[in-house]
Amino acid sequence: MNGANPELSPLWLSLRSASLAVLLVAPLGFACATGLRQLRGWQRGLAELAVLSPLVLPPTVVGFILLQLLGRYGPMGGLLGHVGFEIVFSWQATVLSSAVAAFPLMVRSALASLEQIDGALPQVARSLGASEGRILRQIVLPLAMPGLVAGVSLSFARALGEFGTTLMLAGNIPGQTQTLPLAIFAAVDAGETGLAWFWTLLVLVLNGCCLLVMQLFETRANRRPPGRNQLWGVGRRLGRVAWTLRRRARPLASQDTSSMNQGGPASPFFLKVDLNHQLGPFALQLAFSSSSRRLGILGASGAGKSQLLRCLAGLETPQWGRIELNGRVLFDSESKINVPLQRRRIGLVVQHYALFPHLNVAENVGFSLSRLPPEQRQERVRHQLERVGLRELGHRYPSQLSGGQQQRIALARALASEPDLLLLDEPFSAQDTYRRRHLQQQLADLLQDCQVPALLVTHDLEEAYRLSDDLLVINQGKLLAHGPKHEVFDQPQDLVVAQLSGCKNFSRVRPLSPTTLWAMDWQLEIHQPEGVDAEISHVGIRANHLKLVAIDQIQQPLTSNQWLCQLIKASEGPFQVSAYVVPNDSPGPNQQPIQVEVRRTEWQQLCDRRQPWVLQLPVKQLMLLHCSAGNAQQISLL
Secondary structure (H helix, E strand, O other): OOOOOOOOHHHHHHHHHHHHHHHHHHHHHHHHHHHHHHOOHHHHHHHHHHHHHHHHOOHHHHHHHHHHHHOOOOHHHHHHHHOOOOOOOOHHHHHHHHHHHHHHHHHHHHHHHHHOOOOHHHHHHHHOOOOHHHHHHHHHHHHHHHHHHHHHHHHHHHHHOOOHHHHHHHOOOOOOOOOHHHHHHHHHHOOOHHHHHHHHHHHHHHHHHHHHHHHHHHHHHHHOOOOOOHHHHHHHHHHHHHHHHHHHHOOHHHOOOOOOOOOOOOOOOOEEEEEEEEEOOEEEEEEEEEOOOEEEEEOOOOOOHHHHHHHHHOOOOOOEEEEEEOOEEEEEOOOOEEOOHHHOOEEEEOOOOOOOOOOOHHHHHOHHHOOOOHHHHHHHHHHHHHHOOOHHHOOOOHHHOOHHHHHHHHHHHHHHOOOOEEEEEOOOOOOOHHHHHHHHHHHHHHHHHHOOOEEEEEOOHHHHHHHOOEEEEEEOOEEEEEEEHHHHHHOOOEHHHHHHOOOOEEEEEEEEEOOEEEEOOOOEEEEOOOOOOOOOOEEEEOOOOOEEEEHHHOOOOOOOOEEEEEEEEEEEOOOEEEEEEEEOOOOOOOOOOEEEEEEHHHHHHHHOOOOOEEEEOOHHHOEEEEOOOOOOOOOOOO
């Protein structure tokens, strides 16, 4: 070999080996990363240790292990020998060595890309009827593409520079297995420094090209509209081809099984749930049925609200139970029925909306309408955008929208598929108070217009009351109350239900007579002319039902359920004042103050009068409560 005019076989062999290795490890690495992402705990740690071991082991050790496995007398080499194929000391061995070295880098890059994708995006796509193949093609791959390109570039550079494993498994055979790193080694060993520098510069140039390609891709991606990349355009064109083939394969009428609801009579609705879902120490055990088209699920954080929603949607599978929607069995553990999310016809709107960031508004809303002809799909999208008042924003991307606009687009996307049930998982939790009230009214009007049944999960009392007709109150995975919202709020029977409905004043009680109770925490004697149940454990009264009156404005002597009281503290708001008072008669060290809500105008008049004041309790508004849930601890709601 002449140093001035070297034989270029190491270059071509390295390029061929690295290219074939990358073609091999790219899909395998992506598949492996997808599997690793599903694992948790020690299983994931063990799997990552096995996959990433070539990164930490010396290349000669990896090469020796492969040599023992694939050699003539190795377990795998012996099998290959029986079919007349020997991989050791052949150019195929250089491909295998490069692939083994590049595989961990590809897995790490793909895994990092996948973990940056919001896990709610595939779930929402399934609720819109997308198949796993379509989710992979139109959601996962476009969003993961920058990381995958980086992984391919790094894997190619690593495969190009592989030395130790190649030397052990393929040897250093000029023109057959001598790659660029081996050519550098051979040139240095032969004292040909100039040739060694020539090969070294080639390696540096090739690695620089890999980094340049990665940088150019990232720069172009940043210059495109938010989230947009070329693969999505390719996927969309493939989608058009697939739709054309489906259209030719079956009649067009069979493709559009639904039509836009223009405000006609609502179809009957019925939901029946009976399930038991165990998650570690937490158990969700609920049984209820409802024909209410506006059902609110109210509960404190951790009560099991979102778990119920996930079971209804098909995101989680209960250990036991049955779920029916409009006569269709969605889940039955005994009959082994578990309808996948794609076919449940249930719309899903999650807390952070989960809009597809690489699709514009029109493409987001029309995602569930891929089987319709383009003209009909555009008309449906236009109709939904008009419903939410955002028709002019169809060309924008989610990152270019405000939070309220994103929320409305998420609703329009879910409603475009005309689901049998719409699940709303605290859809206004990220909004400020003013915007939340505005969006609540918009949602109420929208649901009234489209007449789609909705199930709202929330811990906001006013939100539940405004947007629901019936309420389901759960705590610690158990059903505490179910019925019309007026009954649940005005006539709660359980202590926890009263707490969840916003009542602020509670006291333990013991009966003094059939018509008299002693409120131990308030140190008050309460008269109940209608009689009381002996099993009553607590009483409650809403702060706005109590009244404070100046002593000179009331007849003397005081009657039953009227007491002299002293003000302990006051918390002023823009429209009302929260006054905390204690009775004068029998103050004690553990006496609990009673909260009274007073209008500001009345408060100003009251403050001009001397104390003590008179506290009046309307006995008809008194809540007589059981502690059936076994939890007397007051629940704090946001």
